[in-house]
Amino acid sequence: MEQRRRERGRSRGYLAGSVVAVLLWSLASAQLRYSVPEEVTEGTVVGHIAKDLGLDKSTLKDRKYRIVSSGTDPLFRVDQNDGILYVSRKIDREEVCPQSSTCLMNVKTVLENPLEVHYVGVEVLDINDHSPSFPEKTKRLEISENVFPGARFQLKPASDPDSGHFSVQQYKISQNDHFRLEVKDKGDDGKTPILVIKKALDRESAASHSLVLTAVDGGKPPKSGNMNILINVLDINDNAPVFTRDYSAMLDENAPVGTTVIQVNATDLDEGPNGDVVYSFSSSMSQNILNLFDINPSTGEITVTGLIDYEKKDRYEIEVEASDKGFAPLTTEKGVIIKIADMNDNAPEIEVTSFSSSIPEDSRPGTTVALISVNDLDSGLNGKVICSVGEDVPFALSPSIQDKMYSLVTKSALDREKQSHYDITITAKDAGQPPLSSEKTVMNVFILDQNDNAPVILYPLSSNGSAEGVEEIPRNVNAGHLVTKVRAYDVDIGYNGWLLFSLQEVTAHSLFTLDRYTGQIRTLRSFTETDEAEHKLLILVKDNGNVSLSATATVLVRLVEPKEAFAASDVKSSSRADEDNNVTFYLMITLASVSALFLISIIVLIAMQCSKSTDYTSKYLQETNYDGTLCHSIQYRSGDKRYMLVGPRMSIGSTIVPGSQANTLVLPDKRRTSEEVR
Structure with missing residues (x-):
């Protein structure tokens, strides 16, 4: 109505x-x-x-x-x-x-x-001529991120001067994932909005939230009023530090102390002390690594504190820890790979792994003298080694199929009589820049004598190549008279240079005898009137080599009357004495030199045998015919002198061991001539 x-x-x-x-x-x-x-x-x-x-x-x-x-x-x-x-x-x-x-x-x-x-x-x-309004335009809330869903936060209600249906009828909140709105109806006191958490907050995902709370009246059309709600999410230490990437670095060996290797970086999404990061090495790190590297706790910079040696270790894996400063700190570990770059700081090392201290002079080119091992602790070009020997020796290095192994071999024919031993210097140089090199000298490589020289008889050579001489003796000499002495020498040594004389041909076998060791020709009996005035003796001189070499000499013995012989003998005896003195002098020098060399060799061999370990001796070559006894001697007599031949002991059925420095020594003898052993 x-x-x-x-x-x-x-x-x-x-x-x-x-x-x-x-x-x-x-x-x-x-x-x-x-x-x-x-x-x-x-x-x-x-x-x-x-x-x-x-x-x-x-x-x-x-x-x-x-x-x-x-x-x-x-x-x-x-x-x-x-x-x-x-x-x-x-x-x-x-x-x-x-x-x-x-x-x-x-x-x-x-x-x-x-x-x-x-x-x-x-x-x-009343007409709807007023809009709802809140007591403040913006409401700020601080909510910890560890608040559980369901937590409630009451807000101040909006007011509307209009009454009845035109007053505030409802509240709305802007669309979001974390909050919802409840409204409590207080009857005459109106309606009160309540903010409820429906999903857990994460400050690291969203440090703040902005919401719009709307109050709506019952008018048609309705009027509304808004309030901004700004929510600041309070941090808790719920995030461990996170490294931004993987870390690896290349470091030169011998890098100076203080050199920066790499800088690590970790971030923590928390704020304040919860997000402040400090760096350290893991407690599981070995002391060796801790002696080489250090880390700045604030910046994460890793620096060198010790000597970096590629040859000791070419790669390091360091465990770095990043921790925050929260009340209960959270920690994250990260592996840092440090690769060491090789520098050319090591010279090549030369090792003689097998060595034959003596080698026959008739060895063919390519005969192995020693095995050489070369090693360089550096890598790449710094560790690539080239070996060489001097050009002035008849030896060369031959690469082995095994890496960094060489054979020291002969490259040309050897001649002991020209040079009896060598000191061989081996040079190893790497390919680094600048290159490093080292040397090793293989001492006293002795050349073993071979019977490659025939005896030489000290007489003028005849047209057929044999030596021939004439000595004149008086007819009235007695038995045992020294007619002459065939002089010969052999530049070989030992048995190869030990000469034996024999009488091959003679016109009268009953007149002359030849000492096989000294080469002295003596009369066996007195001459008679029926004996011919001239006798021809063919002397064979041969050495004691495996395959002996020899030379011949023809001696013509003329029988003359005593007066003629006496005049000639004075002249010949003088020249013979000079000749004997010269020959004796040279023989003594040769004998002394060879004996000294032999004795030195024996001493060196004994020292080497004593210093070798069981493992080490296995590296060296053994003489196939050597029975383990250093030496033996053979003694014999000839005329008024006693001789001793000194040399290595031979195995049964063998000749003198190649390389022996045997020599013939002349020993004084005071026994009577009747006791001489011929």
Whole structure:
């Protein structure tokens, strides 16, 4: 009914909004009640008091209406002639009725002549002319990231001056993954919004959240108000440091102390002390590595603190720890690979792994003398080694199929008589820049004598190549007379140079004898008148080599009368004495030299045998015919002298061991000639 009245009022032009007129009768006076929306314009008709009281125009003649009670700034006025109630100014319901849900304005009107008092109640109807508003534009919250889902945070409600349905009816929150909204209805006290965590917070994923809380009233269309909610997520130490990448570095060996190797870096998503990172080496690191490297705890810079030697270790794996400064620190480990670059700081090393201290002079080119091992602790070109020997020796290095192994071999024919031993210097040079080199000398490589020289007889050579000489003796010599001595020498040594003399041909076997060791020709008996005046003796001189070599000499013995022989003998004896002295001198020098060389060789061999270990001796070559005894001697006599041949002992069925420095020594003998052994 009220709505219908409003519609009729609007159709008549009395009210701009809805108007309700209620006529209450009493014995004393009548009371009217109207309603008018707030915010209507000035002059809007509130109601027709006279008409609603049933008074017509004839009744109102000479009667006037007036409002008795009103404020200094009246909200209403009445037409004194026709009794129509108007709005005198714009009404703000929230201003005139700030705390009331119903805004009823009482207006006392008076109709004069006769006097009538009419009470008019005007209800100012609320319209949705205000939006909800929050007490603050932005709300800041601090919530720890370890708060569990379901935690609740009550917010201040929004206010709306409008009343009833036009007040705040609901709250909404902007779309997000971590929060939801609950609304608590407090009845007359309105509704209160509550922020609830629906998903665990992670400061490292989102350090803050921005939400919009919206309050909506019940108007159509509704009005709303917003408040920004800024949530700062408080950090807890829930993140360990994380290294940004894998780490590897190349470091030159011998790098100076203090050289920076590499710098590691780890980040921690936490903040404050929880995100401050310190670096250290793992406690599992060996002391050897700790002596070589150090790490700056603040910067993560790894530096050199010791001597870096590629040959000791060419690669290091260092465990680095990154820890935060939280109350309960979190730690992460990371392996750092450090590869050492080789520098050319090692000279080649030469080792003689097998060595034959003596070699036959008839060895073919390519005969192995020693095995050489060469090693360089460096790598790459720094460890690539080239070996060589001097050009002035008849030896060369031949690479082996085994890496870094060489054979020291003969490269040309050897001749002991030209040079009996060699000191061979081996040079090894690497290919580094600059190159490093070393030398090793293989001492006393002795050339073993071979029977490659025939004896030489000290007489003029005849046209057929044999030596031939003539000595004249008197006929009256006795038995045992020294006719002459065949002199010969052999540049070979030992058995190869030990000469034996034999009488091959003679015109009279009963007249002469030849000492096989000394070459002395003596008479066997006295000459007779029937003996021929000239005798021819063919002397064979041969050595004692495996395959002996020989030479021949022809001696013509002429028998002359004593006077002739005496004159000639003085001249010959003088020249012979000089010749014997010279030959003896040279033989003594040769003998002394060869003997000294032999004795030195024996001493060296004994020292080497004594110093060798079981393993070491196995590296060296053994003489195939050597029975382990250093030497033996053979003694014999010839004439007034005793001889001793000194040399290595031979195995059964063998000749002298190749390389023996045997020699014939002449020993003094004071025994009588009758005791001589021939």
